[in-house]
Amino acid sequence: MPISVPSNLTFIPARDGEDTPRPAILVLPGGGYGQTSAHEGEPVAEWLAGLGVHAFVLRYRVAPHQHPAPLSDAKEAMLWIRGGEHGIAVDADRVGVLGFSAGGHLAATLSTDTPCGDPHLDVTGAIPDLSVLCYPVVSFIDAVHQGSIDNLLGGSPSSDLLQRMSADLNVTSTTPPAFLWHTADDEPVPVENTFAYARALVRNNVPVEVHVFPHGAHGLGLGEGEAGPDEWTVLCGKWLNRHGWAHPGLPIS
Template structure:
């Protein structure tokens, strides 16, 4: 793994191999938001899940650099990166905004062109998307497009970087949430990804809250979106990934 690019928060109170989740903060592929990083990892750790925060490459780096970083991180986590005992059959990814785009791209097995990274083990086993950027062809978040794909990307590249167009029956299950009045990344991004999963026969859970600005993170102070952590914890529990009562998870 790239030195200093990934930090870990070990699962609380659990011996033996535990599931792990890679956390990808948002920032429009220009930076990464602190409130979408370690605080989120600490919430996952409280559920009995090892959490890793990845500081993936952003502009001026272009595709496939962030994707390669994410795949390398997933492979390292399955091998017990940073000394944690990981159940390598249960390694997921959680992303916010542009980090959600990276999470969804990892989940749809988009290629980097590096055979050592473009392998099944570099695809997560489940996905959590928080107000994600999804489409690079419809209602686009132009900053993410420009920063990841450059100023004049081809139509083929824009389609390849639209995870909703890359979903197959092999795509992992997903928990997705958004706010209906998100002015930065329209809620239709989440509708599009969840809809593609459902059409492919992949389990998907989607929650849309009426109000809330973009970039809420854990959203602990905003009624409505503040429910997402408990809803997600219940979903993770049904998936068999948590090790504490879900009522303690919010």
């Protein structure tokens, strides 16, 4: 079955002046599965485009829609980006995901091949080739962000469902490499979420880079004007460059 053009998907092309296929990253804004934050969408895509990466921002379904609606939206977007029917010069072997907070949870469930129940979407092409997780919600069991659980799963999810939706419990050796950052004093989404995912990646011999800054409120987006977190884009740009994604001739900041 052909994958249709996802609704609420914004495209910002790479600004590297090349016509050759470029890597692409799907941006998933946060918002506790109750909204998708504006400052974690298009501004982030503009930054990625400046690195020579095609960027797609997805306004996935949120409450009152529940699981598997957001995951289905994200998988559909990944397959559409990778599929090439859009005519954009995308390198199908370099399609990643970047998510903030609850969008980080969505990115992590994509990366750990969590099923959405649709055989047309639950395929390997929907799994990203790398992930960037920014102050992500990861666990639905420990150090939880209750608002994300309530919005995504409802008021009384089973323990089995909570485990299936805890990305750290579903990492395998085939989970893609990841870049993670968080602030140590993040109250809404405790930094333990980042640590849990990083530990799971290390246990499975998956490359991971982690940065924890001492201070900073939750939901910083690009981190501009916040000492410490304002460095994450530079660090991430260098990481993407080492993976061969960021254009080497463009500034990484």
